[in-house]
Amino acid sequence: MPATTCYLCGSDRTREFFCLPDMPTQDGIMCDSFEAARSVVRGDTRLQYCSDCGYIGNEGHEADKIAFGRYDFSLDHSPLFQSFNSDLCAELIDRYALSGKTVIDVGCGEGRFLAELCRQGGCRGYGIDPGFDNDDAEVDADLELVFMREYYGPSHRTLAPDLLSCRQLINLLNDPYAFLESIRDNLDPCPDTVVYFEVPDANYTLNANVVWNLVYEHRSWFAPHSLAEMLRRAGFDVLRLDSRWNGEYLSVEARPSLSSSRKPAPVIDHGAQDAIARSVDALEANFAAMQQHAEAMIEKIRERSIRVAAWGAGARAVTFFNLFDLGDACPAIVDINQRRQGKYLPGSGQRIVSPDALATLAPDLLIITNPTYAAEIKDHVARIGLTPEFWIL
Numbered sequence: 239m240p241a242t243t244c245y246l247c248g249s250d251r252t253r254e255f256f257c258l259p260d261m262p263t264q265d266g267i268m269c270d271s272f273e274a275a276r277s278v279v280r281g282d283t284r285l286q287y288c289s290d291c292g293y294i295g296n297e298g299h300e301a302d303k304i305a306f307g308r309y310d311f312s313l314d315h316s317p318l319f320q321s322f323n324s325d326l327c328a329e330l331i332d333r334y335a336l337s338g339k340t341v342i343d344v345g346c347g348e349g350r351f352l353a354e355l356c357r358q359g360g361c362r363g364y365g366i367d368p369g370f371d372n373d374d375a376e377v378d379a380d381l382e383l384v385f386m387r388e389y390y391g392p393s394h395r396t397l398a399p400d401l402l403s404c405r406q407l408i409n410l411l412n413d414p415y416a417f418l419e420s421i422r423d424n425l426d427p428c429p430d431t432v433v434y435f436e437v438p439d440a441n442y443t444l445n446a447n448v449v450w451n452l453v454y455e456h457r458s459w460f461a462p463h464s465l466a467e468m469l470r471r472a473g474f475d476v477l478r479l480d481s482r483w484n485g486e487y488l489s490v491e492a493r494p495s496l497s498s499s500r501k502p503a504p505v506i507d508h509g510a511q512d513a514i515a516r517s518v519d520a521l522e523a524n525f526a527a528m529q530q531h532a533e534a535m536i537e538k539i540r541e542r543s544i545r546v547a548a549w550g551a552g553a554r555a556v557t558f559f560n561l562f563d564l565g566d567a568c569p570a571i572v573d574i575n576q577r578r579q580g581k582y583l584p585g586s587g588q589r590i591v592s593p594d595a596l597a598t599l600a601p602d603l604l605i606i607t608n609p610t611y612a613a614e615i616k617d618h619v620a621r622i623g624l625t626p627e628f629w630i631l
């Protein structure tokens with residue numbers, strides 16, 4: 239597939255550097271049956287890099303293959319993540335004197351971040367998210383909070399917020415630039431509004447070589463330079479860029495620009511562009527090596543006809559099992575999340591089971607899809623008296 243012009247700056251100095259063909263387009267929702275899992279919507283993840291502005295986009299992304307619904311997992315429940323949220327609220331309230339002011343969170347999910355902002359700052363909060371579900375929201379009735387189960391658009395102009403936050407969303411949108419422009423248009427009457435956007439940091443993802451996280455749903459992978467460039471082009475003055483959550487995330491704070499020109503001349507930052515170019519090269523080389531290793535492992539599994547199981551049915555498993563066909567060799571994946579148990583992995587269709595089922599499966603080889611939990615999983619396996627080989631992705 240030939241490279242196309244850059245989505246962000248229109249340059250033709252682009253290069254496709256990574257391709258996962260025919261992947262499930264959504265990896266956050268497990269399927270109710272094997273047949274449903276095998277017939278999920280699929281698309282190609284084709285990452286393209288622009289050497290002019292540093293933008294990385296999935297050029298195989300099609301908006302109608304994604305539905306913004308509920309997910310089976312949210313980081314919001316982790317105590318560490320809650321404390322990250324709480325510190326971020328304190329920082330924004332302090333820096334922009336938000337006490338008693340109006341805040342909007344676009345793509346608010348369960349509304350925890352917004353509720354925390356309102357709790358700490360005594361703010362009025364509006365949460366906008368088509369996937370918002372009242373049953374999941376755990377918010378204090380004393381807070382001045384309104385949730386709108388809808389997409390953000392021109393009708394929200396009258397809310398005139400002092401802060402508009404939008405976390406982990408613009409990287410998923412099919413046309414993030416148009417979305418930023420619609421926010422900028424809505425803010426015409428309130429030039430003092432601060433916007434806060436947060437996305438995964440492409441430099442982290444590519445350098446950490448977590449190819450399993452390069453999922454179809456992400457239309458854009460931003461590095462500091464390309465994120466700032468998009469804000470500038472949409473009519474914002476960038477106030478600051480920060481690395482957050484141990485370098486995994488990137489945030490930008492900005493205000494509507496007073497100059498009337500949209501799409502100003504690009505700012506060339508050679509240092510930043512070199513950094514992202516190196517990340518792209520590293521990913522390309524590492525992915526080729528990893529793919530070779532995995533294919534050799536799978537050949538051995540087939541030759542020896544051993545029993546295989548896996549642990550961890552998240553996005554990493556979806557990418558792995560759809561990239562490498564283990565066929566009947568690995569029928570089940572253990573997962574501690576009860577919402578996933580009894581369901582099937584999108585695409586490849588492995589059954590998702592509870593840890594109790596592992597003794598019956600008695601695998602000769604256990605694939606651990608997330609290295610973060612490897613020690614914990616090995617402990618569990620030893621406690622129930624199994625001694626499989628491990629393959630940690």
Ligand SMILES: [Zn+2]
Binds near residue numbers: 245289
């Ligand atoms: Zn570009």
